[in-house]
Amino acid sequence: MAEETNVTGQGSCGSCGGPGGSSCGGRFWIVLVLLIAVGAIVYWQVSNKSTAPMSDAPDAAGAATEVPWGHDYDAALAKAKEAGKPILIAFHATWCPPCREMKAKTYKNASVVAKAESFVPVYVDIDEKKALSDQFEIRGIPHYVIVSPQGQEVERFGGSMAPHKFIAGLDRALGKVKAAGA
Numbered sequence: 001m002a003e004e005t006n007v008t009g010q011g012s013c014g015s016c017g018g019p020g021g022s023s024c025g026g027r028f029w030i031v032l033v034l035l036i037a038v039g040a041i042v043y044w045q046v047s048n049k050s051t052a053p054m055s056d057a058p059d060a061a062g063a064a065t066e067v068p069w070g071h072d073y074d075a076a077l078a079k080a081k082e083a084g085k086p087i088l089i090a091f092h093a094t095w096c097p098p099c100r101e102m103k104a105k106t107y108k109n110a111s112v113v114a115k116a117e118s119f120v121p122v123y124v125d126i127d128e129k130k131a132l133s134d135q136f137e138i139r140g141i142p143h144y145v146i147v148s149p150q151g152q153e154v155e156r157f158g159g160s161m162a163p164h165k166f167i168a169g170l171d172r173a174l175g176k177v178k179a180a181g182a
Contacts, residue, residue, distance in 0.1 A: 067107045067116040069123035073132055076122040080149040086177045087147040088119035088170065091138045093126050098160035099142045109163035115170050119146070146173035148180060 070076050073089065080087045090107075092099035106112055126133040126141060136145050136153070143158040155173035 065108055065113070067113055067121050069107075069121050071123055073122055073124065073129070076120045077147070077151055080120045080147070083120065084149055085118060085120050086149060086154060086173065088116065088121045088173075089136070089145045089147065090121070090123050091126050091133060091136070091141050091143040091145070092123065093141055096141050101160050102142050102166075106161065106163050106166050112163050112166055115167050118174060119170070144169065146170075146177070148177055152180075154180065 069090070070079075073087075076087050076089075079085075090102075092103070094100075124132055126138060136156075138145075140158055142160060144156060145153060146155040148154050154176045155169070157169040157172075161169075
């Protein structure tokens with residue numbers, strides 16, 4: 001197919017009338033596709049950030065920065081009876097990668113710190129407190145056991161999880177404590 005010639009003697013594009021001949025239309029579509037792709041990527045990133053659960057972000061405001069863990073179960077039980085709060089026992093080990101992830105992210109989340117105020121939290125290393133781990137029959141870590149102020153196990157759940165899932169487990173436990181009349 002012969003290229004059209006305009007008044008100046010230069011080739012022109014049949015679709016846009018500009019210089020460049022038939023390849024101009026090809027460039028147009030390439031540029032259009034690239035613009036759409038960039039727009040889609042920008043939209044995806046912006047919408048992803050705005051819909052991510054805010055409760056999964058670590059606390060940046062500087063309030064409480066981590067769940068205030070105790071390390072003595074017997075002292076926690078006495079405090080729980082006095083305060084009328086259930087005990088949150090977090091079984092872990094220093095060599096456990098999911099436990100370290102929970103400590104670095106979930107336990108520092110502002111919503112988790114706030115929810116933990118409803119409990120007497122105890123952080124138990126299974127290697128240091130083997131008898132307590134055996135008493136609660138801990139087979140995997142991280143593992144969480146909620147105990148009523150009277151010392152009765154109410155709930156247990158385990159694994160590394162995002163803050164909103166951890167809070168859901170704590171809420172479930174609080175519901176069971178209230179239903180039991182503790």
